[in-house]
Amino acid sequence: MKNSKILLLILIVMFVFLIGPFIVIIISSFSSQTVMRFPPEGFSLRWYDKVLNIEMFRTTFWMSLKTGLAATFTALVLGVPVAYTNVKYRYPGKNALELFFSSPAIVPGLVVGFALLRFFIYVSGIPILLGLYLGHTAILFPYTVRVVSASLRNFDAGIEEAAVSLGSSPLHAFFAVVLPNIQSGLIAAFILAFITSFNNVPVSLFLTGPGVATLPIQMLVYMEYYFDPTISALSSIIIVITVIIVQSAEKVLGISKYM
Amino acid sequence: MNQLYLKRTLVLLLGPGFVFLIIFFFSPLVFVFLESFKGPAGGITFSRYLEVLTNKQFQHVFVRTLKMALIITPIAVVLGYPSAYLMTKLAPGKKSILMSLVILPLMTSPVARTYAWIVILGKYGIINKTLTSVGILKEPARLMYTEGAIVVGLLQLFLPLMVLTLVSAMENVSEEIEEAALSLGSGRIGSFFRVIVPLSFDGLIMGVTLVFTGCITAYVTPAILGGAKVLTLSTLMRQEALVLMNWEAATVIAVIMIITTLILYNGLRFFKPGNLA
Numbered sequence: 001m002k003n004s005k006i007l008l009l010i011l012i013v014m015f016v017f018l019i020g021p022f023i024v025i026i027i028s029s030f031s032s033q034t035v036m037r038f039p040p041e042g043f044s045l046r047w048y049d050k051v052l053n054i055e056m057f058r059t060t061f062w063m064s065l066k067t068g069l070a071a072t073f074t075a076l077v078l079g080v081p082v083a084y085t086n087v088k089y090r091y092p093g094k095n096a097l098e099l100f101f102s103s104p105a106i107v108p109g110l111v112v113g114f115a116l117l118r119f120f121i122y123v124s125g126i127p128i129l130l131g132l133y134l135g136h137t138a139i140l141f142p143y144t145v146r147v148v149s150a151s152l153r154n155f156d157a158g159i160e161e162a163a164v165s166l167g168s169s170p171l172h173a174f175f176a177v178v179l180p181n182i183q184s185g186l187i188a189a190f191i192l193a194f195i196t197s198f199n200n201v202p203v204s205l206f207l208t209g210p211g212v213a214t215l216p217i218q219m220l221v222y223m224e225y226y227f228d229p230t231i232s233a234l235s236s237i238i239i240v241i242t243v244i245i246v247q248s249a250e251k252v253l254g255i256s257k258y259m
Numbered sequence: 260m261n262q263l264y265l266k267r268t269l270v271l272l273l274g275p276g277f278v279f280l281i282i283f284f285f286s287p288l289v290f291v292f293l294e295s296f297k298g299p300a301g302g303i304t305f306s307r308y309l310e311v312l313t314n315k316q317f318q319h320v321f322v323r324t325l326k327m328a329l330i331i332t333p334i335a336v337v338l339g340y341p342s343a344y345l346m347t348k349l350a351p352g353k354k355s356i357l358m359s360l361v362i363l364p365l366m367t368s369p370v371a372r373t374y375a376w377i378v379i380l381g382k383y384g385i386i387n388k389t390l391t392s393v394g395i396l397k398e399p400a401r402l403m404y405t406e407g408a409i410v411v412g413l414l415q416l417f418l419p420l421m422v423l424t425l426v427s428a429m430e431n432v433s434e435e436i437e438e439a440a441l442s443l444g445s446g447r448i449g450s451f452f453r454v455i456v457p458l459s460f461d462g463l464i465m466g467v468t469l470v471f472t473g474c475i476t477a478y479v480t481p482a483i484l485g486g487a488k489v490l491t492l493s494t495l496m497r498q499e500a501l502v503l504m505n506w507e508a509a510t511v512i513a514v515i516m517i518i519t520t521l522i523l524y525n526g527l528r529f530f531k532p533g534n535l536a
Contacts, residue, residue, distance in 0.1 A: 004345070004447070006341075007341045007342075007344065007345045008345065010338060010341045010342055010345075011341070011342045011345050011346070013338070014338050014339075014342045014418065014422075015357070015360060017414075017415060017418075018360065018361065018363070018364055018415060018418065018419065019360055019363065021372065021375030021376060021378075021379060021415065022363070022367070022372075022375060024375055024378050024379055024385065025371065025374060025375040025378055028378045035383065037383040037384075037388070039385075039388075077275075078275055078276040078279055079276065081271075081272035081273065081275070081276065082272065082273055082276045084272060085268075085269060085272045085273055089265065089268070089269065091265065091269060097273065097277075100277075100280070101276065101280070103280075103284070104280070104284055106472075106520065106521070106524060107288065107517060107520070108475075108476035108493065108516050108517065108520060109476070109478070110476065110478050110493050110496060110497070110513075110516070111288070111291075111513045111516055111517055112284070112287075112288075114291070114496070114500065114509065114510075114513050115287035115288045115290065115291040115513070116283070116287050118287065118290065118291055118294070118506070118510070119286060119287035119290040119291065120287065123290070134283045135283075137279070137283070138279075138280065138283055138284040141276065141279075141280065195366055198368075199366075199367070199368045199369060199370075201369060201370065201478060201479045202476075202478045202479075202493070205478070205497065205501075206500070206501075216368055216369070216370045216479075219368075219370045219371075219374075220370060220479075220482070220483075223370075223374070223483070231370075231374050232374065232378065234371075235368070235370070235371030235374050235375070236371075238367065238368045238371045239367055239368075239371055242363070242366050242367045242368070243363065245366075246359055246362060246363060246366050247359050250355060250358060250359035250362070251355070251359075254355070255362070256358040256359065256361070256362050256423060257427070259362060259365065259423055
C-alpha cells in the first residue's frame with residue numbers, strides 16, 4: 001500500500017499545480033492596491049467596477065461572443081454532414097479525406113491567421129472581420145466533426161433504417177430521428193467549439209486591427225500598458241463562468257470524453 | 260445505380276465542408292508557401308530561407324523552442340502517468356469531479372490562466388514575497404520573462420492533455436489482465452510497467468505527440484511569460500510580422516513552423532508498438 005500513497009501524493013501535487021493558480025488569481029482580484037501584490041493588501045471590489053466600466057472590454061466581449069456564435073454555428077452546419085458520412089459510409093479515399101478534414105487542428109493557429117491575413121485581406125481586400133469569422137470557422141471545423149462523430153458512433157443506426165423502411169425519406173429520417181438522438185453530442189460540440197473560439201488568441205492575433213478586436217486580444221493589449229489588478233478581476237469573471245459551464249457540461253454530458 | 264447514389268450522397272454531404280476548407284484554409288496556406296519562394300523579379304529563390312536559417316537569433320530561438328518541448332514532455336509523462344492510472348481506479352463519482360478539474364486549464368481563457376502565473380512569479384508575487392520574508396532572498400529574484408516561467412506555464416496547459424489521453428487509453432485495459440499479473444506474483448509496480456504501460460502505449464505516444472507539438476506552437480504562454488526577452492518560434496514570428504514589419508521573414512518562419520509540426524506529428528506516430536518490434 002506504500003506505492004499507492006506515492007501515487008496519491010503525485011496526484012495531489014498535480015492538482016495543486018493545475019488548480020492553485022486559478023485560486024490565486026481570484027484572491028488577487030479583491031485587492032485594494034494599485035500594484036499587483038500577493039497576498040493582496042486590503043479588500044475591495046474596485047477592479048470589478050473598473051472592468052465593467054472599460055468601454056473596450058465591453059465592445060470586444062460582444063465581438064468575441066458574435067464571432068464565436070457565428071463560427072460555431074457555421075462549423076456545425078458544415079461538420080455534422082461530414083461526421084455523419086464518416087460514421088455511416090465506406091468509400092475509397094476515406095482515410096485521406098478524414099485527414100483532410102482534421103488538418104485545421106494540426107496546423108498552428110498562428111499560421112492559419114497569418115495566411116488568411118496575407119491571402120485575403122491583402123490580395124483580395126476582404127474585410128478583416130470576415131477573415132476573423134472564416135479563420136475561426138476553419139479551426140472549429142475538426143472539433144465539431146470529432147465530437148459529433150463520437151456521438152454518432154453510439155447511436156443505433158437500426159433506428160434510422162427502421163424509419164426509412166417505414167417510408168420516411170432519408171432527409172426526413174435524419175432530422176426527425178438521427179439529430180434528436182445525438183442531441184447531447186451536438187450540445188457538447190457547440191460548447192467545446194464556442195469556448196475554443198471565445199478563448200482563441202493565435203488565429204485572432206493577425207485578424208484583428210483598428211476597430212476589430214476580440215476580448216482575449218484586448219486583454220493582452222491592456223496588459224502591455226497596465227499592471228493593476230483589472231485583468232485579475234476580468235480573468236476571475238471568465239474563470240468562474242468557465243467553471244460553471246465546464247462543471248455542468250461534465251455532469252450532464254460527460255464532456256471530457258469528447259476532448 | 261447504387262454506386263451513383265452513393266457518389267451523389269457523398270458529394271452533397273462532404274461538398275460544402277470540402278469547398279470551404281479548400282478556399283478558406285488551404286488556399287491561404289498554399290499562397291503563403293509559394294510566396295516564400297517567389298523571387299523579387301519572379302522565378303524561384305531560396306534566399307529568404309537561407310537568410311532566416313543562417314540568422315543567429317533564429318537558430319537560438321529554434322533550439323530554445325525544441326529544448327523547452329523536450330523538458331516539458333517528459334515531466335508531463337512522469338506526472339501524468341501515475342495520476343491517470345490512479346484516476347482510472349477511482350469510483351465514478353470521484354473520477355468525474357477530478358476529470359472536470361483536469362479539463363479546467365484547457366477550457367479557461369489562456370490569457371486568464373497565464374495571468375495567474377504573473378501573480379505567482381512576479382516581482383512582488385507569492386514566491387518572491389515568501390522567499391524575501393523568510394530571508395532566503397534579499398532582493399526579489401527575476402522569475403518572470405525566463406525560460407523557466409514558460410516551462411511552468413506550458414506544463415499547466417499540456418499536463419491535462421496528457422492525462423486525458425492516458426485516462427482514455429487506460430480505460431481500455433481490462434481489470435482482469437492486471438489482476439492476472441498481480442495474482443501471478445507481479446508486484447504493483449511490476450504490473451504497472453509490464454502490463455499497463457505496454458497496453459496503453461498508443462495513448463502515451465498520442466499524448467507525447469500532442470504535448471510536444473503543442474509546446475512548439477503555443478503562443479499566449481510564451482508571449483506573456485517570456486515577453487520579448489525570451490522568444491519562441493511563435494512569438495518570434497509575431498514580432499517579425501507585427502513589430503518589425505518583416506513579412507518575408509514571418510512567412511518563412513510560418514512555413515518552418517508547419518514543416519516542423521508535420522515532421523513531429525508523423526515522426527512520433529511511427530513509434531507504435533508494432534513498428535518498434
